[in-house]
Amino acid sequence: MTVQQAVRLGAMTGERYVDSLRDGREVWLDGQRVDDVTTHPAFREMVRALADVYDKQNAEYRDEMTYVDPESGVRTSLSWLIARSAADSQRKRRNSQLWNLLTWGQLGRSPDVLAPFIVNLMNRRAAFGAASHPRCDFAENIAGYYRFCRDNDVFLTHALGDPQVDRSQQPQNERRQVPEDEEIALHVVEETDDGVVVSGGKQLSTAAVFSNETYVSLSQTFYARNDPRFVLAFSIASNSPGLQILAREPVGRWFGSWGHPFQMLDEQDCMLFFHRVLVPWDRVFFLYEAPARVMASSGPSGAELNFAGWANLERALFRFRLLTAVATLVAEAIGVIEFREVASKLGEMVANCEMLRLTMDGIEHSSRTTAGMPGQGPVAVWMAQTTWRMTELLREICGSGIVMQPSENDLANPEIRPSLERFMRGKDVDVEYKSRLFRVAHDLAMSSFAMRQDIYEYWHAGDPSRNRINLLRAYDQSDITERIKDMCSRPLPHGEVP
Numbered sequence: 001m002t003v004q005q006a007v008r009l010g011a012m013t014g015e016r017y018v019d020s021l022r023d024g025r026e027v028w029l030d031g032q033r034v035d036d037v038t039t040h041p042a043f044r045e046m047v048r049a050l051a052d053v054y055d056k057q058n059a060e061y062r063d064e065m066t067y068v069d070p071e072s073g074v075r076t077s078l079s080w081l082i083a084r085s086a087a088d089s090q091r092k093r094r095n096s097q098l099w100n101l102l103t104w105g106q107l108g109r110s111p112d113v114l115a116p117f118i119v120n121l122m123n124r125r126a127a128f129g130a131a132s133h134p135r136c137d138f139a140e141n142i143a144g145y146y147r148f149c150r151d152n153d154v155f156l157t158h159a160l161g162d163p164q165v166d167r168s169q170q171p172q173n174e175r176r177q178v179p180e181d182e183e184i185a186l187h188v189v190e191e192t193d194d195g196v197v198v199s200g201g202k203q204l205s206t207a208a209v210f211s212n213e214t215y216v217s218l219s220q221t222f223y224a225r226n227d228p229r230f231v232l233a234f235s236i237a238s239n240s241p242g243l244q245i246l247a248r249e250p251v252g253r254w255f256g257s258w259g260h261p262f263q264m265l266d267e268q269d270c271m272l273f274f275h276r277v278l279v280p281w282d283r284v285f286f287l288y289e290a291p292a293r294v295m296a297s298s299g300p301s302g303a304e305l306n307f308a309g310w311a312n313l314e315r316a317l318f319r320f321r322l323l324t325a326v327a328t329l330v331a332e333a334i335g336v337i338e339f340r341e342v343a344s345k346l347g348e349m350v351a352n353c354e355m356l357r358l359t360m361d362g363i364e365h366s367s368r369t370t371a372g373m374p375g376q377g378p379v380a381v382w383m384a385q386t387t388w389r390m391t392e393l394l395r396e397i398c399g400s401g402i403v404m405q406p407s408e409n410d411l412a413n414p415e416i417r418p419s420l421e422r423f424m425r426g427k428d429v430d431v432e433y434k435s436r437l438f439r440v441a442h443d444l445a446m447s448s449f450a451m452r453q454d455i456y457e458y459w460h461a462g463d464p465s466r467n468r469i470n471l472l473r474a475y476d477q478s479d480i481t482e483r484i485k486d487m488c489s490r491p492l493p494h495g496e497v498p
């Protein structure tokens with residue numbers, strides 16, 4: 001991004017956002033370097049969708065999506081607000097709801113979900129500042145970076161994991177044997193007067209193509225390294241020299257005239273390759289030593305604050321409600337909603353929606369204000385376990401209609417139209433409405449876009465197995481286990497022996 005630290009442009013606008021992506025970034029797709037992501041057919045719909053939200057946050061939703069920051073006096077997105085009261089948290093939640101309303105809850109890594117990563121850093125900067133380095137003060141770096149992002153409403157991507165090359169030879173494994181010049185994971189190559197030079201790969205980085213800045217850190221799986229060269233967190237511009245962004249096969253490209261509104265919201269997932277990339281000293285957040293208290297905070301009550309998780313749950317709730325609404329309309333459109341089994345499946349979907357909503361209300365009411373929301377680890381685990389069930393239920397209710405619908409060109413052709421009207425209409429609905437409704441279901445539960453969304457939901461909070469294990473380790477159940485131990489230390493109570 002070409003924005004300078006001293007510049008304060010405030011809430012992002014659509015035009016400014018599109019311009020910011022024309023910055024010479026090195027994006028690769030299908031063996032070709034992409035000149036301009038804003039015009040390339042694989043990316044332009046997504047750029048347009050984001051620009052549209054940015055415009056709306058400056059117009060009809062200005063009061064609900066932006067605020068004037070008391071420190072800088074700049075009007076910017078509420079995603080950057082550090083909540084200091086329950087009312088602040090509610091404003092942030094409303095902003096998240098609008099982001100999801102405007103993008104149909106399909107963007108796992110929207111600007112609203114990524115901004116809180118930096119907000120969280122800001123809140124925890126004292127823990128980062130506890131580690132020292134002769135060239136920089138990590139707490140000061142975080143504060144400066146937060147202000148830069150807030151005052152320019154920067155869109156971030158983040159990358160926390162190592163490439164999936166050989167998980168048995170990773171920097172956190174004790175008996176690894178990798179020659180220095182074959183290191184895969186991102187690591188420090190050298191220190192210079194200007195900053196630290198890094199090389200290596202990161203897997204994955206959702207929305208990297210569309211981001212202004214790239215935030216790099218370590219997830220819980222990766223932070224406990226045996227070699228300090230691999231312990232680092234920083235943020236750099238997404239067009240930094242030496243940073244290659246490899247985009248995956250798009251899931252939003254379609255030929256023909258069927259029309260698929262959600263598939264156009266392909267946020268992309270990318271590999272990042274760093275080739276001797278310079279990270280300026282004021283962009284480094286930890287180096288050689290991860291702040292253990294911060295990295296290890298998980299579990300039912302461990303996380304001090306987690307607005308990133310919160311914005312993400314708001315998105316997940318919208319997505320669950322969308323899946324349920326489409327399933328309900330499909331069941332009505334083919335006359336199966338009165339069938340007991342179908343109604344029961346819809347009821348299961350409603351139960352999942354309400355479970356999530358009630359949990360979020362509970363979290364909001366028990367949150368510590370300045371410290372944000374309490375731990376959401378259990379909800380993330382439940383989400384990962386439940387998401388596939390939701391799409392499975394939608395598929396089950398759709399039957400074969402999810403695969404077999406006419407296109408807009410079929411509908412417009414007078415020769416075939418009479419057959420479509422007769423054989424492909426629904427119960428009390430015409431063939432146009434019915435086919436479009438099923439195509440929406442196709443987007444959500446059958447397409448490669450749908451499968452990517454499901455895979456995203458399962459993995460995005462980290463390996464669910466690891467998260468479950470972390471939950472268990474942090475879960476204090478001694479009040480019951482001690483009673484059981486005590487009960488079992490003597491013969492169990494029983495009635496009269498006859």
Ligand SMILES: Cc1cc2nc3c(=O)[nH]c(=O)nc-3n(C[C@H](O)[C@H](O)[C@H](O)COP(=O)(O)OP(=O)(O)OC[C@H]3O[C@@H](n4cnc5c(N)ncnc54)[C@H](O)[C@@H]3O)c2cc1C
Binds near residue numbers: 461
């Ligand atoms: C669509 C999508 C988007 C994503 N976006 C982002 C992003 O924006 N930023 C980001 O940082 N990350 C992102 N991720 C990465 C995500 O956090 C990881 O997928 C997740 O942490 C799992 O790591 P992995 O994919 O490397 O799988 P691996 O760790 O390679 O796991 C492969 C298999 O091995 C098992 N396994 C691995 N290690 C062990 C072990 N030690 N013991 C036992 N079993 C093990 C796993 O359970 C799994 O079955 C994204 C992932 C997906 C799928």
